[in-house]
Amino acid sequence: MMAELNHIAILPILVPMAAVIANLLLGNLRPISRVRLNLAFSVVLLLVSILLLVVLARSDGHLAAVYPLGNWPVPFGIVLVVDRLAAVMVLVTSILSLAALLYASARWHSRGSNFFPLFHALTMGLNGAFLTGDLFNLFVFFELLLAASYGLTLHGGGRNQVKAALHYIAINLVASFLFLIGVALIYATTGTLNMADIARAVPLIAPDDRGLFDAGAAVLGVAFLIKAGSWPLHFWLPRTYSSAAPPVAALFAVMTKVGFYAILRLWTLIFANASGPELAFGQNVLLVLGLATIAYGSIGALSSKALDRLASYLILVSAGTLLLAVGYNAPGVTSGALYYVVAATLAAGALFLLKDVIDQILPAEAQVLAVSLEIYGDEEEAPDDSDEVSRTLPGAATLVSWCFAIAALIMAGLPPLSGFVSKFAMISAALGAGPTAATWWFIAALIGSGFLVLVAMVRNGINIFWTSLPDSDVPRVRTAEIVPIVVLLALCVLLALAAGPAMAFFAETAAFIHSPQGYVDVVLPQGTTP
Numbered sequence: 293m294m295a296e297l298n299h300i301a302i303l304p305i306l307v308p309m310a311a312v313i314a315n316l317l318l319g320n321l322r323p324i325s326r327v328r329l330n331l332a333f334s335v336v337l338l339l340v341s342i343l344l345l346v347v348l349a350r351s352d353g354h355l356a357a358v359y360p361l362g363n364w365p366v367p368f369g370i371v372l373v374v375d376r377l378a379a380v381m382v383l384v385t386s387i388l389s390l391a392a393l394l395y396a397s398a399r400w401h402s403r404g405s406n407f408f409p410l411f412h413a414l415t416m417g418l419n420g421a422f423l424t425g426d427l428f429n430l431f432v433f434f435e436l437l438l439a440a441s442y443g444l445t446l447h448g449g450g451r452n453q454v455k456a457a458l459h460y461i462a463i464n465l466v467a468s469f470l471f472l473i474g475v476a477l478i479y480a481t482t483g484t485l486n487m488a489d490i491a492r493a494v495p496l497i498a499p500d501d502r503g504l505f506d507a508g509a510a511v512l513g514v515a516f517l518i519k520a521g522s523w524p525l526h527f528w529l530p531r532t533y534s535s536a537a538p539p540v541a542a543l544f545a546v547m548t549k550v551g552f553y554a555i556l557r558l559w560t561l562i563f564a565n566a567s568g569p570e571l572a573f574g575q576n577v578l579l580v581l582g583l584a585t586i587a588y589g590s591i592g593a594l595s596s597k598a599l600d601r602l603a604s605y606l607i608l609v610s611a612g613t614l615l616l617a618v619g620y621n622a623p624g625v626t627s628g629a630l631y632y633v634v635a636a637t638l639a640a641g642a643l644f645l646l647k648d649v650i651d652q653i654l655p656a657e658a659q660v661l662a663v664s665l666e667i668y669g670d671e672e673e674a675p676d677d678s679d680e681v682s683r684t685l686p687g688a689a690t691l692v693s694w695c696f697a698i699a700a701l702i703m704a705g706l707p708p709l710s711g712f713v714s715k716f717a718m719i720s721a722a723l724g725a726g727p728t729a730a731t732w733w734f735i736a737a738l739i740g741s742g743f744l745v746l747v748a749m750v751r752n753g754i755n756i757f758w759t760s761l762p763d764s765d766v767p768r769v770r771t772a773e774i775v776p777i778v779v780l781l782a783l784c785v786l787l788a789l790a791a792g793p794a795m796a797f798f799a800e801t802a803a804f805i806h807s808p809q810g811y812v813d814v815v816l817p818q819g820t821t822p
Contacts, residue, residue, distance in 0.1 A: 300347060301359040301374040301423060303340045304382045307333060308416035315409040327397045330408045334390040337415070341386040345379040349797065355804045356814040358425070366816060367486035373425035373815055376801040377630070381422040381553055384634055385546050387783065388641045389415045391776035395645050396539035398772040403448040403537065410447075414440035414543065421550050425815055427475050427485040427512075430554065434471065434519070438464050441547065444540045445532060456535040463518065463528040471515040477508025488815035491561040491808050506570060509562070513555065520551025521611040523585040530592065533604040538648035541600065542641035548607055549633055552614045556626075561808045564621050578619025579730060585612030586737050590744040599647035602752055603640055606703050609741050610636040616734055617718060624721025625734075627802035631794060632714035635784050639702040639711070642780040646695055649769050649777065650756055653689055691774060693757050698781045700749035705742040710788040715742065717795060 311333035321329065348357070356375035360366055374382075393411060401407045417437025424430050445457040479485055481501045482493040497505055518525040529548070533541050555578075563574050589608030596602035610632070617629030698709065705711040715738050722731045787794055804810055 299359070300340070300344050301357055301372050302361075304337065304344065304386070304419040304423065305372075305416055307337045307340055308412040308419065311337075311412035312409045312416065315406075315412070323402065326408065327401065330393060330412070331390075331397060333412065334386075334393050338383075338386040338390050341379070341383040344374065345376075345383050348374065348376060348379050355800070356811060358815055367426075367484050367489035370429050371425040371486065371815065372423045373488075373811075374423055375804060375811065375814075376797070377553070377557070377805055378422045380630065380634065380801070381546075381549065382419050384549075384637055385415060385418045385422070387780070388546050388638065389543055391641065391780050392539040392542040392645070395542070395773050395776045396537075398770045400448070400537050400539050406443065407447055410440045410443045411540075411543070413437075414444060418546060418550060422553060425487055427478065427487065427490075431468075431471050431475060434550070435468060437547070437550070438468070441544070444543075445536050447540055448537045450535075452535045456531045460528050460532040467515045467518040470511050470518075474508045474510075474512025474515060477504055477511065481505040481508065486815070487557065487561055488812045491812050492816065494562055494566075509558075512558075516551045516554045516558075517581065518551070519548065520555065520615065521548040521585070521608055522551075522581045522615060523588045523608075523612070526585065526588070526608055526611075529608065530601060530604040533607060533644075534598065534600040538600075538644050541603070541644040545607060545640040545644065546637050548611050549614075549637060552611065552618070552633070555615070556618050556805070559618055559621075560805045561811065564806060565808060575619050575621055578615050579733070582612045582614075582616030582619055583733060583737050585609075585615060586741045587612075590741045590748075593745055593748040596748065596752070597755070599650065599752055599756070600644060602748060603643040603647065606636075606643070606745065607640055609703075609745060610640065613738065613741070616737060620722060620725075620730065620734060622721055622725045623799070623802040623806045624724060625718050626805060627795065627798040628714050628717030628721055630798040630801060631710070631717060631787070631791075635702055635710035635714055635787055638780045638784050639699050642695065642777045642784075643699050643703070645773070645777050645780075646692065646699065649692055649773055650696075653692060653769055691778070692769070695777050695781055696749075696753055696756070698785065700746070700753065702781075702784050704746035704749060705738070706746065708788060710784045710791070711742075713788055713791045713795075715739075 311330060314329065314333070315326075318326070318329070348355070351357075356373060358366065359372040359374070361370045361372065364370070389411070396407065396411075414437050417433045417435075417440060420433035421430055421437065424433055442457060442461055445460055446453055475485065478490065481497055481504050482490050484490055484493060494505070514525070521529045533544055536544060559574065559578075563570055586609055589605045589610075589612055592605035592608065593602050596605055613636075614629055614633060617625050617632075701709045702711040705715040719735050719738060722734050725731070
């Protein structure tokens with residue numbers, strides 16, 4: 293079973309790599325054939341991701357597996373490490389990428405060149421970042437996904453997209469520079485970049501070198517916080533996400549989770565079980581930044597008149613919630629956060645797609661949004677109906693309104709859907725760990741942000757769905773565009789219906805994450821010496 297899992301671990305990287313190569317070699321295919329080819333690759337990736345999670349969940353007593361590239365001995369060679377956390381993030385990425393690609397196949401893929409290879413390259417970078425077991429390879433996959441995201445941000449053209457992309461590129465180049473500095477300092481003090489080996493080596497660092505290691509970890513943390521969208525390093529995110537093409541913005545919803553994943557992974561491996569000033573300082577910083585990010589995102593959501601702008605600020609709210617959960621440093625809270633990251637990511641992706649559908653079926657609302665977007669400097673070319681490769685669906689207005697209502701309930705954390713289940717799990721775990729000042733701040737942030745998000749969603753819903761349609765115009769939308777939205781939100785509903793088994797799974801995942809010795813034992817062979 294574990295040998296099978298070891299080989300499956302590399303497939304989430306190989307499948308999108310093969311898709312990139314196929315697109316470059318078969319660029320002369322008919323448009324419809326090319327769409328089908330890329331959808332087939334995304335379906336295969338989803339099946340591989342499901343298989344990876346199922347095999348890992350059913351492997352008795354084995355919660356992680358290792359794939360050494362080139363069969364080089366660990367920790368000297370590049371290694372992929374797949375545990376339940378990595379498998380869940382890969383599955384979320386695969387689901388969101390298939391939904392976004394299906395949506396783009398209706399018309400958005402033809403708005404620019406090289407959409408498909410860039411899309412699969414971004415997916416490859418995301419999966420590689422979740423699966424890698426060493427810091428330098430994490431940097432490589434970060435750069436791969438960022439390079440692809442630069443091109444996708446510009447997809448569709450427009451002055452506003454160019455301005456947002458230049459801003460986005462500049463910020464991420466700074467983050468990459470900080471990433472390299474942090475990696476260099478950590479390597480200088482530990483002599484390794486393998487994450488498990490770093491966890492083993494940290495207690496052995498000489499006291500005189502400990503300050504240098506902490507400085508490297510702090511610089512690396514800043515780079516991760518930029519990518520996670522943490523306040524005050526978030527200022528690139530709202531404009532970039534709201535100006536990107538809808539399917540691109542939907543996939544971008546998982547990009548900030550890479551920063552969260554990296555922070556959670558290194559925090560639990562190195563600092564969470566330690567004692568001393570490093571633990572107290574790290575917890576306080578994460579808690580303060582989480583609270584500030586939630587507050588800023590909530591206020592930004594209240595001020596947003598456009599749905600894509602609102603969805604961008606909801607990404608910030610979710611980023612702050614996850615930072616709070618990491619800073620709280622309790623397995624029960626972490627399990628609720630893992631449940632939350634799945635639901636919030638899928639719902640946010642659905643919202644970005646929903647905004648584009650609403651612009652098509654509600655002309656009056658499209659005019660309102662156009663005024664708001666003009667304030668922000670947005671300009672977007674009108675859709676070309678000749679690009680349509682999907683049949684339209686009648687009676688779309690009712691379905692869209694239901695989708696919006698479900699997304700609002702999830703993002704606001706109202707019962708009975710998955711947003712409420714995740715927040716309830718985190719609050720219950722925080723209270724169970726013992727009421728402290730941090731606990732009350734944590735609970736207040738989750739409840740308060742939910743209320744503000746609800747107000748923002750209700751206000752936008754009133755502006756959108758209380759606008760009357762002309763009697764002569766029957767709203768219609770392409771089937772390929774509404775189906776991904778319905779599927780993403782249906783998965784969130786199913787996650788709520790299966791809350792018991794899902795929370796049990798995430799509880800086991802969180803227990804493994806907060807017991808780093810298990811991760812170290814899986815990655816490092818017995819007898820490895822410092």
